[in-house]
Structures are given as C-alpha cells and as structure tokens.
Amino acid sequence: MTKANKFLRSKHFSLLVLLVLELALFWALSRNHSFLKLNNIRNILNSMVIYTLLAVGGGLVIVAGEIDLSPGYVGTAAGAVMASLLANTGIPWFVVVIICLALGGAFGLLNAVLINELKLQSFIATLATGSFIAGGFAYIVVNGKTLEINNSALELIGTGKIGGFFPYMVIISLAVIIIYGVILAKTKFGRAVYLCGGNREAARLTGISPKAMSYILFANSGILGALAGILYDARLKAGNLTGTNHYVFPAITAAVLGGLSLGGGHGDMLGCFLGLLIISGFNNGLVILGVSPFWQNVASGLLLLLALTLDYFTKRRAKGGRARGKTSTVL
Amino acid sequence: MEKLLQFCNINKSFPGVQALSNISFSVKGGSVTALMGENGAGKSTLLKILSGDIHPDDGHVSIDGVPQRFESPYQSIKASVSVIYQERQLVNSMDVMENVFFEDLPQSKLGFISRAELRRRTQEIIDAFGLPIKPNDMVGRLPVAYQQMVEIMKAYRRDSDIIAFDEPTAPLTDKEIEILFKLINQLKARGKIILYVSHRMAEIFKISDEIVVLKDGVFVNSFETAKTNESELVKAMVGRDIGDTYANLKRNENIGGVLLDVKNLVTKDVHDISFQLRRGEVLGFAGLVGAGRTETMRAIFGADPIISGEITIDGKRVHFRSPKDAIAHGIALCPEDRKEQGLVLGRSIRDNVSMPVLSKVRKGPFLNTKSEEKLADAAIKTYSIKTPSSEKEAGELSGGNQQKIILGRWTSDKMDTKILILDEPTKGIDVGTKAEVYQMVCDFAKLGIGVIFISSELTEVINVSDNIVVMQNGRITGTIAREDATEESVLQLAMHN
C-alpha cells in the first residue's frame, strides 16, 4: 500500500473531506463569501480556544482508555480561585496563575486516586469530583457572585492580539495542541499512552506502568482544565459561577468526532484538531448565515452521531462485515 | 427410538485458520462419546457450533435425522441441546437457584417467579448431586469447584436429550468428579446423547463408550473405548510426523550454571514453589490447566504479589515490585493469553515489538521510528512472520504469527533477555508453526538463555524440555529429566493426590 493510498483511507482524510465540504458550503452560502475571510477564520479559531484545551487534556485520557468529565468544572473552580485571590490578596498575578494550575492538578490527582486506589469507574468518579466537588467549590469561592478581575497582564493575555489582529489565546491553544500532538506521536510517553489504552495488561507486562500513566494523565487534564478556566476568565475579565462547566461535553464530542475512540488506543491530536475545527466552523457558519444560535446544539449533536455512524460503516467495510464494537459495557 | 446426533460435513474458518474442515460423524443415544484432540484440534469450535454460538460456513448438525440450523443459542436449547462450557457461564451476583434455572425460572399463573418452587426444585437437584450447598447461596461466593457443579446443574435441569461437556473436570476435585461420573452414567442409562471433551486419558477410559479423535480441525478416526488403548489414541491425536519433529530438533548440548533459583515461593495461588533454572536449559512446566504454573511465573515476573519466598538471579537476591523491575533484570514473559495480555491488537507489529525497549529506541526526547522499524523488520525476518510490512496491525495476523511477534519482542537485539518464560506458546497455532516454535525454543537455549516452557500438551513439553517440573494444585509434585520422562510418569505427577 503506497503512502498516498494509505492517506486516502485514513481517518484524517475523511475528516478533511468533511471539513472541506463544510467550508465550501458556508463559503458559498455566506454573504460576500465572508465565511472564509481572514477575520472570520480568526473568529473560528478564537471560539475554539477553551474547547481545544479541554479536548487535549480529556482526549489524552480517552486515548489511555478512561474518561474525564471534570476538567470543565475544574476550570471554573480555578478561575474562581484566581478571581478571588486577585481581588482579596496582593499575590502577584503569575503566582496566582501557578496556584490555580496546581489546584487543577490537585483535582486531577484526586480523580486518579479514586480511580486507581478505590477502583471507581472513571465516569462516575470524575462526575463526582467535577460537577459536585469542583463545581461546588467554585460557588463557595466566589460566594455565588461574579467577581471582576482587574489585572492588566491577564487582560492582555485574555484579550490582547498580535498586531492588533491575532489573539494571544489562539496562539496559546495552538501551541498546546501542537506540543501535545508531538508528545503523543513522537515520545515514549505518548506511545505508552496508546499501549495502555490498547491493552492495559499487555502494557504492564512489558514494563510500562499504567497506574503512573493514569496519575499523570488525570493531573494533566486537571491542569489543562485549570488553564482553560484561567483563560476563560481572563477573556471575560471576571470569575463566575458556571465558567467553563458546559464546555466539557462539546470538547469530548469534538475529540470523538476527530477519531479518539472511547475505549482507548486510537486517534491523535491532528484528528482532534480537525474535529474541533469542524464543530467550531459549523457553529460559526450557522451564525454567519443568521441561523438561530440554538440550532448549533442540534447540529453538534447530529454531527457527533453522524461521525459515529460513518465510523461504524467504515469499520464494518474494513473488517468484512463485522464492526469492532462493544455491547453492554458502559464505556 | 434411539436418539441420534450427526455432524454433517461441517466447515468453519476463522481469519487465518481453518478451524474445522469437513467434519462428519454421528453419536448415538445411551452412550458417552468422548471428543479428543490436542489444543486447537477444533473440539471447542465444534461444541460452539452445536450450541448455536457460532455458525458453520458449510454443513450442518442434524438431530434424529432432521437437519438443524441454529441461528442462536436459544434455538439450540429449544432443540434440546445443552452445552456445558469450559468458561463457566454464570452470573456471580445471583444465587444458585437462579443460575440453575437461568432462562426458565418457574412462574406462577400471575407471571410471578415462585421462589418456593424454585428453591424446592433446586434443592432436589442439589440432593441428586449430593453437594453441601444451599439454593440461595450467592454463586460468586462459592468455591470454584462448586461453581462448576452449578454450571453442570444448569444443563442437568434442562433435561436435554443432548448434553455436551467441555473439559468439565478441570476445576473439580476427585470427590466431585465421582459425583459427576455417577450422574453421567444415570443420564446415559436414560438414553441421552452425551459428548464429553477432555484431555485426561484416565477419565476418558473410565467414562466413555466411544472416542472420536480430531486433529487440526479434521476428523481422524473413531474408536470403541473398550477396544483401544492410550498409545493408539495418542498416535491418532498427534499424527505420524510428530516423532520426526522432535527427533530433528537441534538442541543445546551445553547447559551452564544456575541462573534462576526460586526457593519456597508462596503467593495467594501457589505454595512452597522451589526450582532452579540453568543457563541454556529448557525447563518444562507440565500440569493440568489451573495447576498454578501461570501464577508461579507471574509472581516471579513481578506481575502478581509474592507473600513469601526467595528469588535469586545469578546468585543475587532480587525482589521485583513490577514487571518493569523483572524486565530490567533480563526476564521476559510471553503470556498464555496473547490477545488479552500479550499484544496490543490495534497497534502495528512495529509498536508491539518495540514495547519493552522504548527507552532504547530514542533519538533525543523522541522515538526513533527508523530504529523501531529495524527491530520489527529483524523480527519479521528471523521468525518469518507473514506480513506485507511492519505497519500491519497485530490483530490482523494469525495466531502463529502473533506468537512470533511476541517472541520477536523479547529477543530483539535491544533486549538483554537472560530468562525467557513461554506460557503455552503453541496454543492455538497450527502444527507446522509448532515445529518452528520448538526449534526456536532450542535456539534460545543455544544462546545461553534459560527458557521456561509451560505447556499443557504432554508430548511437546516432554520432548522439547531438558527437565520437566510437574505441578498440581498450586504445588510442585516432581521434577523429571527428559530421558526419564514418559507421558504416564508426568501425568501421574500431574494428577496424583
């Protein structure tokens, strides 16, 4: 099989086709073809920032065969703590940021303890730590109010643009996805994530420690969640109650759309990025066309189901009539 | 009318393997027919076809002369067929009576399950078996032997005309085996058709009337139990060429000093295990399934916790907390269950080969794909793995080729393997490849590697190993040198009490 041939059969290719079709459609339909103007492309990338961070952290956990539902809530908590510390203490902003990232890591470690030591399912454990504990923690910290953030450095990070055009936040999110993409594809650690996700016991029997891996990945997901929350609040110039809470499921959706299969062992950051682009592009396109923003939710749900269905049929064709699938397990 | 079960021209293939080819034979009611053959001969596949679990590519099963087409296990049960599987099919979180009456819980007219009747009828069956368990005991909390008996009760309760047993005695003690045989004789007297799969010769001669031998998915012959003997059966199971295979092995002639010394090892599964492995020695581990061989090796490899005991490598006392430590000391384990524990099926051959040496194929912080490929290509060449490239997913290869990937993983030139543990390396692979594996084992020994060779196939473990350790019930029951080993002597140790 030649390289070109292989590419044509790859997940990336089908994602690219989907993306190109989508772009062409919105380009054709949008007034003055504004959809593909530089301005709008920037807008799309800007709307992806939070999702990207959550999808990268959560996506790595998915590749390793687990799931993390908490990073969005952790982000809200981290943002709330940041706002509160900045408002009530004189701690310099970068120390505050580090504290908040550490807090995110701590939440991640809590998840890892529950999953590895108490053997809880990652779904239920991260649900509990995330939506209840981190979520509630955020409420308590800001006391149910929205706290304004007055900090020029954070404001610059949140809203500043290179050359007055390209937001710093987009640079940060792109840097994150590229760095993690390289780690996943090129390093020993990244390979070990795939091997653990593909077959945990086999990986253990070749000297890889799935447990250590799990701790690192959950801590990492917490840290990236915290980063998402920090950036979100920096852009908003305020810490509030719900923050990044509802960004988790769409982020996971984008990751799965991009080929990170639940159950582990498959997918990469390029696919994940394409998944994010497809969903964000679609939502943006609907806005440009003046479609009610409410349709966006409908569309992203349908996109997810469509992607899964396409996946099913490709796999079935590849396996000669038998799809690789799981019945009766929750994850 | 006497009942009759016929297998008619049954063919079944799995990716890369012809599991059954053109199997035809018939089984009469009122007799016990034993199904024999080596691992991978196709016995279990045949039973799965009988139970409607899988469908033959060609051919059919017919009962009393009527061809049957079982689309699902449900239809097979309706046609009065019960299969008792080797892997117990029980729900651990439910009690004995519900497991026994699984799909046919007695109902009152209102559609309620009548527990009183359920308990009464289950108690009747338990009494017929003469076991000290209660109908409302939770199955998951019973000892394994009793769980197996519950599985048998399930089939007994159905009162099917055709009952097939797949290695029913593996987890049983003599007492339960006696009970089982008494029951089988009762069923026989009532004219049932009984198929009995087992590896245990003594059992076969005790319980069966007819013996059907399969080999590599082909029907070899059928024998009347009373008119045959062990050696005739072994010959039929093993085939003619097997003697030559072993005679032609190029063995390692110079065995060195002690490499691995295990003293009084105790884990939750095994007791008081002591043995020595020398440089260049092939040390066989024989025993029945569940004798504790795999558990012993996993403990030595650091995969399961050790309760007490000493392990010494090259005279140095070692204690491994994880497989990682063991690998660093030059131990390699090829697990019995390739798919569950050996390979990452969704990854390429290359990724599977480089798994334990990822730290050694790096260029700076990154993995060096080129040197990984080199390793994989070397493995493909050395073991003649049939694949277009090292990029192919491990899951797409046949069992024999998968086994070779694992061998390639542990013997690559980046590895410094001193002790190679092979757990059932020939399980589920064809005869030709088996012969190759035997030679590979001897070649490893020639390199000075100490090889531990676990196998449940007596002939191969006796003929390939230099010395044979026999285990039973979590303990070592004896060690025999190849020259002194016979199937009888090893079997004696494997089954003695």
Place this chain on the structure above:
Amino acid sequence: MRTIKKLVSAKEFTLFIVMVAIFILFSAINKNFIAIDNVRNIFNSAFVVGTIAVGMSCLLIAGQLDLSAANTGMMAGVLIALMMAKGIPWVPALLVILVFGAVTGLVNAYLVNVLNFTAFISTLGISTVYGGLALVFTNAQNVSIANKQFWQLGSINVFGVFPLPFFIMVILLIAYGVILYVSRFGRRIYMVGGNPNAARLAGVNPKKVTTILFVNNSVISVIVGSLLAARMHMGSPLALADSDLDAITAAVLGGVSFTGGSGNMAGVFLGIMLLTGFQNGLIVVGLDSYYRVVAKGALLIAALALDFYRERSRQKSMLSAKA
C-alpha cells in the same frame, strides 16, 4: 435468626441506618426538618430525580445508561406546552408525548445495539440534539400552560399528603421493584448485566432486554417531564437539567452497581431519599446552597468508597476462609 443476620449485613441496611442518622441529625438541629410541610417539600423535590432513577436503575443493572433522559423529559414538557398552546387538548397531547418517548428509546437502543455505539456517547448525542431543538422550538422562552385541568396532574395530593407526582414515583418504585424481583423479565435484566455472554448462551437475548429498557426509560422520562410541566404551569427548555446525572448518583448511592448486574429498588428508594433529604436538610439547617453541591459529591464518593472497602473485606474474609 439467619434472616435477621442477613438483613443486618445487607447493603440497604447500612444505607438505611445512615439515612436515619442523617434525618435525626437534621431534626435535632432544626425541628422544622420533620414538619409536615418540609416532608412534603422533600417528597416534591424527590419526584423528578427519583422517578428518572427508576428507569435509569433498570438500565444500569443491565449494564447500560442513558444520558438523554433529562433532555427527553425536558423536551416532553416543552412539546406538550407547545401543543396545548396550539389548542390541542391535553389528553391527545400526552399520548403524542408518550409515543415521542417510545421513539426516543428505540433510537437510543438502535444506536447502542445495532450500530454498537457506547451508550454514554450516543445518548449524549441525542441529549445534545434535544437540548438544541427545545431552544429552537421555544426560542429559549418558557411556554406557559393555561389549562387548569392539566395543572391538576402536578399538584393534586393523594390522601391529602402525597403530591401526585411523588405518589407516581412511589408506585413506579414498587412496581419495578416487584418486576425486578419476581418476574422472569426482571431476573433477565440482572443476567444481562451480570454476564451478557452467559445470558446469550442460555437463550436470553441481551439486545432485546436492553431495547425494552431504553424504551422504558425514555417513556418514564417523558412522563416526568409532562408532570413537571403541569406542576410548573409551563414547558421550560431548562427544566430537568442534569437530573439524569442526579438519578445515576441516587441509584449508585442506593447500591446499584455501575457495571451492571446488581442493585434493587429498595436501595434506589433509599438512595433517592438520602440524596434529596440530605440536600433539603442542608437548606433547612441554613447552609449555603453552594455547600450542598459539594456535599452531594462527597456523599457519592463516600458511598462508593464504603462499597469498595466492604467488597475488599469480604474478599479478604473469603480468602482466609479458603486457607
């Protein structure tokens, strides 16, 4: 004696003791906790999560789950309000809603059983679609319901104390408790969750069982959504938010195993009462509402941890008994 011992060692017993202890504690701090009005409050707030927990528990026992339950119920409330606004009488509207529920369940079952999607992600997809559609249909506004007869569904009290929705929850809990315990179908749910392969080989069709349960769960969800709409006198695109996650929490709290095969409705009932009673108690004793969320998570983790230690000590005692 044996029965008493068995009762005391049951998971539900521990849960019951915990619940009683918590209730006594709250009553000691504030007598209003056990005042009839507050008890009614607890009942009223238990209804949404509790009723959804009934269908969800059946799915969990069978080894599946449905994250679309909340939005399916929400959608039902919105649709029934919209239909009534268009002048359709409430009875046929309710029938349409029931059909909508059944179809949703079939779609979920199809995605899981035929296309082999994991339930988690496919039901999440459906949930997202419904969440969006409801916003589109209502333009993110609440749709008020003027029919006073329909309001009754949400507010009449049975026997003067139990609000109808709570009464329905209790009836469903008892009915499904009985089904799970004494009917063949009920036992099959456990078999399918406990060992799907064993079930299949014994002639039980796991896909059929889970299909029925998905439909069942969606139908229960639309009933909840409709009753809630009746009680609130409107259909709201924000109703029921996250109540499916809460239902899972209550079920797991009540001893339903997340991996399938075990649990019962008595436990689920205790789980529901514990969760809602606990939250209500925190309000009554004057704790900030924010602490309640945290407390809910702590409660869930505590319950799961307790379960882990119980299981481990059981296995240890089994091992020592063997040796």
